[in-house]
Amino acid sequence: MNFAVSLALGFISIVLINNFVFTKFLGSCPYLGVSGRLDMAFGMGMAVTFVTTLAGAMTWLIDHLFLNGTPLEVTRYVCYILVIAGAVQLVEMYLRKFFPSLYEAFGIFLPLITTNCVILGLCIFLNLWQIDNFLMAVVLSFGAGMGFTMAICIMAGIRENLAMADIPECLQGAPITLITAGLLTLAFMGFAGMIK
Numbered sequence: 001m002n003f004a005v006s007l008a009l010g011f012i013s014i015v016l017i018n019n020f021v022f023t024k025f026l027g028s029c030p031y032l033g034v035s036g037r038l039d040m041a042f043g044m045g046m047a048v049t050f051v052t053t054l055a056g057a058m059t060w061l062i063d064h065l066f067l068n069g070t071p072l073e074v075t076r077y078v079c080y081i082l083v084i085a086g087a088v089q090l091v092e093m094y095l096r097k098f099f100p101s102l103y104e105a106f107g108i109f110l111p112l113i114t115t116n117c118v119i120l121g122l123c124i125f126l127n128l129w130q131i132d133n134f135l136m137a138v139v140l141s142f143g144a145g146m147g148f149t150m151a152i153c154i155m156a157g158i159r160e161n162l163a164m165a166d167i168p169e170c171l172q173g174a175p176i177t178l179i180t181a182g183l184l185t186l187a188f189m190g191f192a193g194m195i196k
Contacts, residue, residue, distance in 0.1 A: 007139050013195045014143035020118045021151040022188040027118035031152050032177060034109050041156035043102050044109065045149025047095070049142065051087040052119050056141025058083045059123040060134060080123040081114075088114045118148050154184060 020026045027048075034044045059080050067073050092110055095103040103110065113119070122144045131137045158180055167176055 007136060009195050010136060011139050011143040011146075014140050015147040015150060016188070017191045017194055019147040019151060019188060020121060020144055021148055022185045023192075024121060025185075026121045027116050027148055027151075028181075030109055030112065030116060031148075031155060032181065034106070035152050035155040035159055038153060038156040038160055040102075040105055041152040042149070043099075044106065044113075045145070045152050047091045047106075047110070048113060048116060048118065048148050049145025050091055051084065051113055051116075052122055052145035052148070053138065053142045054087040054090075055080070055084045055119050056122050056126055056144070057134070057138045058087075060126055060131065060137035060141075063127055064134075076127070077124075080120060084119050084123070085114050118144060151184070155181065158184075 014020075017023075021028070021031050030044055030048070035041045062079050062083070063076065067076055067079070088111065091113065092103070095106070095110065122141060126137050126140065131140065159177065162176060162180070171179070
């Protein structure tokens with residue numbers, strides 16, 4: 001199989017089949033907390049995609065150029081967190097300057113991208129999966145962010161429609177949101193096994 005096909009399959013796999021939100025249940029806090037409106041969900045997804053891509057690429061480089069095979073391997077997670085925090089600061093400064101209304105709308109969820117499990121999980125999984133190619137690491141990092149964006153936007157679209165639906169009082173709010181999240185996860189489990 002040629003390298004371009006491997007990249008395409010890796011991207012499709014991490015977006016649809018091995019989506020971090022639906023298969024590993026990472027990133028549930030912003031997935032449920034920011035998915036009330038589609039515009040906010042898309043903005044959060046794009047911010048997470050940027051941070052995921054930058055953090056995945058940088059941590060792969062740090063791992064392969066500086067840490068692997070040295071006694072400094074024990075500092076791996078500290079390095080991951082510092083890179084992620086730096087990338088989030090870039091996003092925060094950019095949004096504050098160019099999109100102040102979106103920056104205000106995100107509130108506490110924007111700095112919480114630093115602790116988003118999707119990003120840290122991706123950095124750890126890139127190491128566990130033993131990805132030995134920088135371009136593959138970048139594609140998988142971008143794909144993980146796009147998978148998160150897709151998941152949060154689908155949830156936001158459904159939640160916007162649920163606001164106009166006649167839902168029994170006992171299911172309004174968190175219960176219907178969690179039921180919807182479970183049904184979405186079940187739907188995406190249908191993709192399992194498509195790409196090995």
